[in-house]
Amino acid sequence: MLLIRKGRVLDPASKTDAPRDILLDGERIAEIAGAGKITHANGAQTFDATGLIVAPGFIDMHAHLREPGQENSETIETGSHAAARGGFTAICCMPNTKPVNDNASITRFIVDRAKAFGHVRVWPIGAASVGSNGEAISDIAAMRDAGIVAVSDDGKPIASAKLARQIMDYCRSLDIPVIEHAEDVSLAAGAVMREGIASTRLGLAGMPAAAESVCVARDVQVAELTGAHLHIAHLSAKSSLAQVRFAKQNGLRVTCEVTPHHFTLIDEDVTYDSRYKMNPPLAAREDREALLEGLADGTVDAIATDHAPHEPAIKDVEFDKAPFGILGFETALALALEQLVHSGRIPLMRMVELFTTGPARVLGKDRKLAVGEPADVTIFSLDRAWTYNVKDSASKSRNSPFDGCSFKGGPVATIVGGKIACKH
């Protein structure tokens, strides 16, 4: 048993914001009572949460764990350890491993490895098409039975409207979301950052915002045609967000996520340092402004990291040649506190929602602090000063533009299934 005493409990599901004791008994929440009221839990381990926020376990619905196939960059063990350090109790891993997670045997491999070595819960996402090659639909039903929570061809978009229609039709019948990496590959061809004054100044090839929003438009139309649940991954452009907002207003099942790097940085921050290279690229100032509005007004459903580790040997090269992607787990909460909460942009409860009930709802799951629910809890500080040193990261990779940044507030303890997975 684990007794979390006297924390400020924030639970978006029940709109609770009050001092509480929470008693965890094994895998489940056993009791919730007023602060200092649970005194009978003899023999329970005690965690003093005075001055800290106690929230439902954070979910990151977009990560790359690189196993199987690219274990020099990350493994399920190291990635999930970094996730625990970042306050996440559950993470979804994208299927672009080697081989691609496009069949039930790979899904089972990931689920088994996660059970054996995972520091947090790992929920795999299956490839939408065989090999994510955009030709034939993969065996989604078998992967669903093996444990996937969604499908995606992430790393690239679903290749055509026709294939998107087939996949959405099928996923509608299975009631799982189709997660789209929205990119018109013809508009994005050859580009390494966002097109604009910054790309011109640096002499780097840029892609316009429309490289994303053209694909979002296509998929929103196909979602309307099929009635499927479409989820737009790492949405970065104002024009994409406007379409998600329009789709929601029209009653379509369209949701989206935004990454911490897109609500923190813009194209003007890009240097020749490849740690500023990701896809979608850092966007314009007005896009960031729109994302902040979407995070505040409910258009954005979740904050997701797109944690994308790459070992130094392949990432520490010229900007043009480096692969896309940066680390995300360990800085996500601190960036959200800094950019969204301390700045006064959104209430703390809304930020917690974006890390908990928001992604849970997209995935068709519950997430709340209530008796009988899984004992997954994220405890964090609003004011503890700390500095992110990427050399101390639990990830195998070091590709973060936030190395050396100092923050106010961040994760303190991550509890998964009643056990402390990480304590700072």
Ligand SMILES: [Zn+2]
């Ligand atoms: Zn992607």
